[in-house]
Amino acid sequence: MQDIDELNGTKEELQLRQQDFTQNPADVYAVLWSAAGGFGDPLERDPAKVRTDVENGDVSASAAREIYGVVLDDPHKTEELRREKRLARIREPMGRKLEGKEKLRATENLLVKGTRWCCAKCSTDLGPVDENYKSACVRNDLPITASNPIVGDPHRFIDPLPQFRQFCCPGCGLAIENEIAIADDPILRDVELE
Helix, strand or coil: CCCHHHCCCCCCCCCCCCCCCCCCCCCCCCCCCCCCCCCCCHHHCCHHHHHHHHHCCCCCHHHHHHCCCCCCCCHHHHHHHHHHHHHHHHCCCCCCECCCCCCEEEECCEEEECCEEEECCCCEEEEECCCCHHHHCEEEEEEHHHCCCCCCCHHHCCCCCEEEEEEECCCCCCEEEEEEEECCCCCCCCCCCC
């Protein structure tokens, strides 16, 4: 058996920090832990590593396709699917490319060239370094479950509605940054240079 859903019986979901329940000898108690979302754009993960994740049972073949854009054992279809997924993030490529050398790598996917932010993959201009680069990105507001499928109902923890915000390069669709915030909160300015 690999999953508690394979058992026969009545499923009872306990509430956060619930203490008033009885567990009998034939009952099964399972806890799902939510790990971190990972680092970097999932569409940039090495397909061979995704394949290993699938073989180890850490990622399903469906998640490999949907989250990482990997079609197992088909590099050509993987690149095609990833291109489609990046384009879906931005709908239509736009923006000018910056010339010149990298002055600073602020994050894995964010560079500084001269006095401007740019995408680390395609050098699309993301504005002056004294402004928030996220303002020049394509912003996709997604449900909190898009950050992690087992995160559950956020109302179990907080009253306001949280959202998963993805900020993508308008030129190539690379996921530059993610943030989780209350829906009405302003965009977080997470990188500032002195």
